[in-house]
Amino acid sequence: MKKTLFLALTILASSICASATSKADKNKKNIATTVLTNQTDSISYAAGVNATSGLLPFLQQQYGVDTAHIVDFIKGFNEAESKINTPEGKAYIAGMDIAKMVAERIIPGTQEQEFKGSNITLDPKSFNAGFTAQLTKDTTIFTFKEAKDFKKDILSAAGEKFLSENAKxxxxxxxxxxxxxxxxxxxxxxxxxxxxxxxVVYEGKLIDGTVFDSTKKHGSTTDKFRPGQVIKGWKEALCMMPVGSKWELYIPEELGYGERATGPIPAYSPLVFTVELVGITHPEEKKDDNKVTEKTESNVKSASKTTPTTTGKSVNKTVNKSKIKVHKQK
Incomplete structure (x- = not known):
């Protein structure tokens, strides 16, 4: 019985050793042997070794690469090295880079900028299908314009409903x-x-009541700007408001920011503003003010130049002081 058990253990051990040897041999076959034949080869190899300093943490932090899969990284590295200078290789590598960009930046950015506040969550698989279809000019489902119009209809629905009900x-x-x-x-x-x-004094809100901007947020009592500097809805309303008026504006997205998301304002958003017009300054009034300022500064300089150092020439001092006083009264 003991002999039989010993024989069985011997056979098992031999089998394990043979399997391990076989795997080791297979791994050796997968590792290319590097032969350095001269000093240039050797210094290049050494430079390559040193260039990996900090690479593993970089791969982990920037690319999310698990070091357990470093062999797969090397496989990709070697494949890219062999193709990087060919037209097909450049396109292939660019495709992989853009795929990463789409996954990490474009889809999340589109979700945040265009679909913020909605109950829509983008599906990456469908997004990528539409992305690649457009690149190959496949219009089976949507042309570029049809896709844009469809998206607008979906995103504009809540705003259109709000304005329709508000109009009543x-x-x-x-x-x-x-x-x-x-x-x-x-x-x-x-x-x-x-x-x-x-x-003006104003406050801007989204249709859900979220305040996205206001004079109060600027830490001032009023804001100043020209109608030509603001969105169409504001411009139109301001040019109708007499000074002293306070209006509430309900601006359709076409007269606001339209398809462009701006900060906390999602694309295709109607906007609600409370605006009080406190005062107006005409361009010619500002020019006149500047002239007065320039003239006053000139008189100040004149006064400093003609102010006497002796009591014998006090007339110039008196006259120039009078001029300064007149401008201050204006």
Missing amino acids: QPGIKILPDGLQYKVLTQGTGETPKENDECE
């Missing part, structure tokens, strides 16, 4: 281009023109 509310006035507004306070002052500088 008491006091809402609607302009031909779709701009809606409600007069909270009717001013009696002057109405600004496009190049006038308007002094």
Whole structure:
């Protein structure tokens, strides 16, 4: 019995050793033997060894490569090395780079910028199918324009519903281009023109009530800008508001930022603004102010030059002081 057990163990041990030897031989066959024949080969090899300093942590942090799969990394490295200078190789490697970019940046960015606030979550597989279809000019499902229009219809639906219901509310006035507004306070002052500088107090909200911008957030009591510097809906409303007015504006996306997502504002978003027009400055008034300032500065310089150092020439000092005083009163 003991002899039989010993014989069985001997056979098992031999089998394990043979298997290990076979695997080792197979691994050796997969490793290319490097032969260094001269100093250039040797120094190049040494430089390659040194160039890997910090590479493994970089692969882990930047690419998420598990060091247990370093053999696969080397396989990809060697394949790229052999193809990198061929037209096919360049296209293949670019495809892999862009695939990584799409997965890590483009899909998350599109989700955040265009679908923020919606109940839509992009499916990567379908996204990539549409992405590659457009590159090969496959219009079986959508042309570029059809895809854009379809996406707009989906993303604009909530905003269009909001504006449609808001239009039925008491006091809402609607302009031909779709701009809606409600007069909270009717001013009696002057109405600004496009190049006038308007002094306003405002607050901007999304249709869900989220405040995305306001004078208060700027840490100031008022903001100043010209109608020509702002979105179409603002420009149109400002040029209709008498000074002293306070209006609530309901701006369709076509008169706002449209398909362009801006900061916290998603694409295709209607915007709600409360705007109070405090005052107006005309361009010619600003020019006149500048002239007065320049003249005052000139008189100040004149005063400093003619101020006497002796009491015998006090007339110039008196006259120039008078000039300065007059400008201060203005």
